[in-house]
Amino acid sequence: MNAQGSRRALVLLLALAPFGFWSCRDAEKPAAEPAALTAPTRELPFTLYFPGPDGLLHAETRTLEVSDPPAARAERIIAALLAGPEDGALLPPFADKVELGAATLSPTGTIYLDLRGSPNPPGMGSTDEFLTIYSLVDTVAWNVPEARRVVLLWNGVQPESLAGHIDTARPLTPSKERVAP
Amino acid sequence: MLLCRRVLGILYLAVALAAPDSALAQSPSGSATLLLDGSERSIPTASSATGGASAAAPLFALEPLAEAVGILDRGAPGTEARTLRLADGSQVVLEPGSATITVGAEILTLSEPARVEGAHLFVPFDFLQRVLGEVGGLAVRWDGVKQQLVLERGGAAPRSIRVEQVSLQDTTTVVLEAAEPMPYRIVRSASTIEIVFPAQRVVFERSPVLDDPRVVRIEALADRLRLLLAPSVGADDYSLKDPFRIVLDVHAVVAATEPTAPAVPAARRPGVRTIVLDPGHGGTETGAIGSRATQEKDLTLGLAQLVKSKLESRVAARVVLTRSEDQTLALSDRSSIANQYKADLFVSIHLNSSRGSTAFGAETYFLSVQASDERAAAAAAAENASPARDPNAGPADEAAAELELLLWDLAQTRHLARSQRLASLIQEELNTALGLRDRGVKQAPFRVLMGAAMPAVLVEFGFLSNPDEEARLADATYRGQLADALVAAIARFKAELEGHASALAPPPEPMPAPQPLPEDLR
Secondary structure (H helix, E strand, O other), X not given: OOHHHHHHHHHHHHHHHHHHHHHHOOOOOOOOOOHHHOOOEEEEEEEEEEEOOOOOEEEEEEEEEXXXXXXXXXXXXXXXXXXXXXXXXXXOOOOOOOEEEEEEEOOOOEEEEEEEOOOOOOOOOHHHHHHHHHHHHHHHHHHOOXXXXXXXXXXXXXXXXXXXXXXXXXXXXOOOOOEOO | OXXXXXXXXXXXXXXXXXXXXXXXXXXXOEEEEEEEOOEEEEEEEEOOOOOOOOOOOOEEEHHHHHHHOOOEEOOOOOOOOEEEEOOOOOEEEEOOOOOEEEEOOEEEEOOOOOEEEOOEEEEOHHHHHHHHHHHOOEEEEEEOOOOEEEEEEOOOOOEEEEEEEEEEOOEEEEEEEEOOOOOOEEEEOOOEEEEEOOOOOEEEEEOOOOOOOOEEEEEEOOOEEEEEEOOOEEEEEEEEOOOEEEEEEEEEOOOOOOOOOOOOOOOOOOOOOEEEEEEOOEOOEOOOEOOOOOEHHHHHHHHHHHHHHHHHHHEOOEEEEOOOOOOOOOHHHHHHHHHHOOOOEXXXXXXXXXXXOOOOOEEEEEEOOOOOOHHHHHHHHHHHHOOOOOOOOOHHHHHHHHHHHHHHHHHHHOOHHHHXXXXXXXXXXXXXXXXXXXXXXXXXXEHHHHOOOOOEEEEEEEEOOOHHHXXXXXXXXXXXXXXXXXXXXXXXXXXXXXXXXXXXXXXXXXXXXXXXXXXXXX
């Protein structure tokens, strides 16, 4: 192979590398993403909304290191929300352990938050359910402008309601109704 | 093709033009440029009597316009009234000095009267919009800066309007949905109702229409949708935002009766004949759990059975429970049960919880269906304006799901006022009888209320998360008082709806023994 042929092979290899990675990502998730494919991150302030014992949502400002893609930003923000508040007087959205499986943003602005937890969503009253749902919806919608509507999934399935009250069968829009002044 | 036919219809219009001789002494006050089919011509104008900026549209001479678009001038000497006869036999009649015109059976009011000046009859701009635009399918536009009147045959892109129809109980709901708000008006006759989009080109996208007892046929015309109604049927109309929808609720109307005639209504009278009580949760879904392990699903079942017993003895109505045992029941099935029973009232019974253990008191909800803040509304509007659908969902499935949700939303939307009234009465009774902390009437997007095609509320009788309130809820006497309060509220609601003082059948009676609760609550 002459020098020109080598250059062509190198160009072809570089061009196909992302596709190769993309096609294999579901089959075998790499232990760590190649540095070249990791989006740059930066620290930004965000407002997270945590349930309070007064039946309202309370804002807590955090500085988080996030990357630019909206879905990745949402994943980072929701992960911080699920981890719980720094203010000991506030509460995490769920009493039990719940994690975010993935956040997927559609081109039309609907973000899908796949929550992972016990086989069935935890039982709770309507006040708790309202605060749980809107802590998630408000936090992602107010911090990620690209996410205009939020669909909640539980273990990959969209339930008609998380705990038997609030409708989650359709996309939700943010509400300041129960945000503490 | 449809547009072409409408435009060609203009060619068959007959115009009766008869200007009185006395008016010929006056002369028009100016001129504008008429742009039609790429050609320009001058058209006389007259000042608008309403004044305004120079850019505001003047009045336009009708005759050169009629000639330009192919309207024949047959004239009608001896009268000032002008008649445009349409190809389908209907007429447009206008009279100098009057702002009222008739278009077929419709009576319209113009922004100002047509008037004669010189040799011409001058008509205001909205006349052109309504007649040339609405009837002729022309896009009509006024450029005040250039002083140009622009008429375009098929120049404006048609706006798409989606039409859906569903029958629920005694109402057929027809929904017209557009991507953005559109001016429209409703034209009614004895057997039809039309939704007219004046001066706009519209294309109706219709789903297959099922046999319907109230809507005989739906006709999509160039500028309007016409519903042919069955006898003794009427329609209420209203519009909704985000997305823009025009909604027609078609239902039987009560026939007007002579004072001496027997009072035999043509439609079902408003009233409360069937009440569906919904004990919240059940089966694998426990609902809230108190600190003493009280499960919401058990309390709601016991309370619902108690309320049923009291209602049946004190109110003349059939009472149905959505579940009578500990079983899992989907939320949508609960409202479906109410719909299947043609219930007049739906009450879902719940106990609340808050991780702050101090919360206590009762609250009653009715459905919220609107975006609740400005950003949400703006987001919804932006979303609605977007032509693209979510590519992650199957287009047909997503559209069907959206339609289903939309229509069920509307089913409850019709009853929001009465739902709110019932919620208020329940709160009043709970507060008065029990001195509970009034947490008030609230709105929330509760799934169980969405599909209910009748007044529907959700009652939270108290907080299981509050140890004191949990203890009270374990007391049979207290539960009996809660049930009494709910029965009293329903009786008041029934009485209001039926127009008499009280719906409580017998006078107050000794409280029946409360129904036994599950063992774990004793």
